[in-house]
Amino acid sequence: MSLPDYSGFKEIKVQLDSGVLVVTIDRATKRNTFIDALGADLKNVFEFADKDERVRVVILTAEDTAPAYCSGADISGGWSGLFAKDDDEEGELAHRDGGGQVSMVIYNCRKITIAAVNGHAAGVGVTALQLPFDLRFVWAGAKQSLPFIRRGIAPEAGSTYLLPRLIGHSRANSLLLTGGTYLPNSPLLENLYHEILPTREEVFPKALALAKELAVHASPKSVRYTKGLLQHGGESIEESHLLDSRAIRILAASPDAAEGAKSFFERRPPQFESKPSKDSWYPWWRSVDVKYRKTKL
Structure with missing residues (x-):
């Protein structure tokens, strides 16, 4: 864009x-x-x-x-x-x-x-x-x-x-x-x-x-997922566990996770990608359309 x-x-x-x-x-x-x-x-x-x-x-x-x-x-x-x-x-x-x-x-x-x-x-x-x-x-x-x-x-x-x-x-x-x-x-x-x-x-x-x-220190994709989990978590700890588990699995395979671990061991600020990579799961919740539509007869 x-x-x-x-x-x-x-x-x-x-x-x-x-x-x-x-x-x-x-x-x-x-x-x-x-x-x-x-x-x-x-x-x-x-x-x-x-x-x-x-x-x-x-x-x-x-x-x-x-x-x-x-x-x-x-x-x-x-x-x-x-x-x-x-x-x-x-x-x-x-x-x-x-x-x-x-x-x-x-x-x-x-x-x-x-x-x-x-x-x-x-x-x-x-x-x-x-x-x-x-x-x-x-x-x-x-x-x-x-x-x-x-x-x-x-x-x-x-x-x-x-x-x-x-x-x-x-x-x-x-x-x-x-x-x-x-x-x-x-x-x-x-x-x-x-x-x-x-x-x-x-x-x-x-x-x-x-x-x-x-x-500098927060991964854009990790921020996005963490906010999603906080705002759209499960109805029980079991449902939240399923969401957490999938999020961890997806994020662990991302370049940001590799960079986060590498920068930690090298004791330097991370160089996270500015563009969060896309995946087919996020967002996992249903969005509600709040627009009002006039009735047409």
């Missing part, structure tokens, strides 16, 4: 450096509120990253001088701004939550994804812009709010699926059914984060350092 052009985005800034794609939300004057254009940019950039063989890790962050990492959806025009024209014409079954579409693209990205949360976050700034990521770094002073029940709406962006799986059902209940605001060090939230940093200026450098390490 031709190489993606990362220069044409309106609401984000994007930079690719040594296998790490840095995506910065660029709406500081609007408190980095979430609008349709931002959602479209994020979907596109993560779809590009998924296919771009140069990209090993993706980081999402905001300028550390911005008033918020993401202060939630822009509802200055009311809730009707969240719905497309087809929603009105076709009814409630036609609506597809914009935050959820972003969440699914990030969650399904086959690269390592990192959220560097260097500011306050509310609503979709937590649900879509943190929960679907593989790893999360956060400033200890960043207020995190999930106020859906206090606004008369439902949690979005796949949060009722992701949050209980990440921190447990009881903590998810506490967060979503109180609609409160909590700091990352709260017992309800602290397990969500890879690292909690004392200052906001430390968040992105820490995330970038780990991203650069993983861009």
Whole structure:
């Protein structure tokens, strides 16, 4: 495929450096509120990253001088701004939550994804812009709010699926059914984060350092399979054993596995192939088509 052009985005800034794609939300004057254009940019950039063989890790962050990492959806025009024209014409079954579409693209990205949360976050700034990521770094002073029940709406962006799986059902209940605001060090939230940093200026450098390490030391194909096993494992330990076993057998025969062993014994950084080799098994799960199709009589 031709190489993606990362220069044409309106609401984000994007930079690719040594296998790490840095995506910065660029709406500081609007408190980095979430609008349709931002959602479209994020979907596109993560779809590009998924296919771009140069990209090993993706980081999402905001300028550390911005008033918020993401202060939630822009509802200055009311809730009707969240719905497309087809929603009105076709009814409630036609609506597809914009935050959820972003969440699914990030969650399904086959690269390592990192959220560097260097500011306050509310609503979709937590649900879509943190929960679907593989790893999360956060400033200890960043207020995190999930106020859906206090606004008369439902949690979005796949949060009722992701949050209980990440921190447990009881903590998810506490967060979503109180609609409160909590700091990352709260017992309800602290397990969500890879690292909690004392200052906001430390968040992105820490995330970038780990991203650069993983861009060198993590096999792209191993990352892809590991994420698949975590997200689409078996219904029992026996089913997971069957999936693990086949994955190990396939990966052990790959050039990356040979290079991983060789570099270990030679005590040097590995030189993994940037292009994951294809096989007939991955993905082993059935994908659900979420597109809405109008009824034709």
